[in-house]
Amino acid sequence: MLTNVEHIGIAVRDIQISNELFSKLLNVQPYKSETVASEGVTTSFFRVNQTKIELLEATNPDSPIAKFLEKKGEGVHHIAFEVDDIVSEINRLKEDGFTVLNEIPKLGADNKLVCFLHPKSTNSVLIELCQERK
Numbered sequence: 001m002l003t004n005v006e007h008i009g010i011a012v013r014d015i016q017i018s019n020e021l022f023s024k025l026l027n028v029q030p031y032k033s034e035t036v037a038s039e040g041v042t043t044s045f046f047r048v049n050q051t052k053i054e055l056l057e058a059t060n061p062d063s064p065i066a067k068f069l070e071k072k073g074e075g076v077h078h079i080a081f082e083v084d085d086i087v088s089e090i091n092r093l094k095e096d097g098f099t100v101l102n103e104i105p106k107l108g109a110d111n112k113l114v115c116f117l118h119p120k121s122t123n124s125v126l127i128e129l130c131q132e133r134k
Contacts, residue, residue, distance in 0.1 A: 001083065001084060001085075001089070002081040002082070002083055002089070002129075003081070003082045003083065003084060004050075004081070004082050005051070005079060005080070005081060005082075006052065006080040006081055006082040006112075006128075006130045007045070007051075007052035007053065007054045007080045007110075007130075008051075008052075008053055008054070008076060008078075008079055008080070009054045009056055009076070009077040009078040009079070009080060009128070010053060010054065010055055010056065010074070010075065010076055010077060011056050011057075011065050011068050011069050011072075011074055011075060011076075011077040012055050012056065012057050012074050013057070013069060013074055014057065015033075015042055015044050015055055015057035018044070018055050018057075018074075019044050019055065022046055022053065022055065023046075026046050026048050026053070028046055028047065028048060029046075030044040030045055030046050030055075031045055031046070031047055032044070032045040032110065033045070034109055034110075035059060036107075036108060036109050037059075038106065038107070039063060039064065039065075039108070040058060040059050040060045040062065040063025040064070040065065040066070041056050041057065041058060041059060041063055041064075041065050041109075042056075042057045042059055043055065043056055043057075043109045043110075044057075045109075045110060054080075054109065054110075056077060065077065077126060078116070078125070078126040078127065078128050079125060079126075079127060079128070080114075080127075080128035080129070080130050081127065081128070081129055081130065082130050082131070082132075083129050083130065083131050084131070085131070086105045086113050086114075086115055086129055086130075086131040087105065089115075089129055090103060090105070090115055090129070093117065097121065098117050098118075098121045098122065099117065099118035099120060099121040100115060100116075100117060100118070101115070101116040101117065101118050102115050102116060103115075105129075105131065107133070108128075108130065110130075111132065111133050112130040112131060112132060112133060113130070113131045113132075113133055114128055114129065114130055114131075115128070115129045116128050116129075117129070
């Protein structure tokens, strides 16, 4: 079951410049930054009350974020939903006709197991499912 919006991911060309911009905009500093080598991305997280914003900068030209930036430029990349049981959600969504990009959850940023749904099956919005790693 989807429990809430976990975060909104925003693709950026330069994470340092974007950190400054979002720090001013949100009036908070990022609370965490990390590199996820398997996704070819560096992330930076902001929290405003219950809302988290994840900035994503490509670390190599073949990463999904680099390809997104090339096609669409900077902007909203995905919406992530928190789930209690990611495997059950993957199975439920597949049965309901959604296209799952990775059927086996993988390690993502912020200590999460993640899975993505193809935008062609979600009205052109990339959806991420997130489950806290125990």
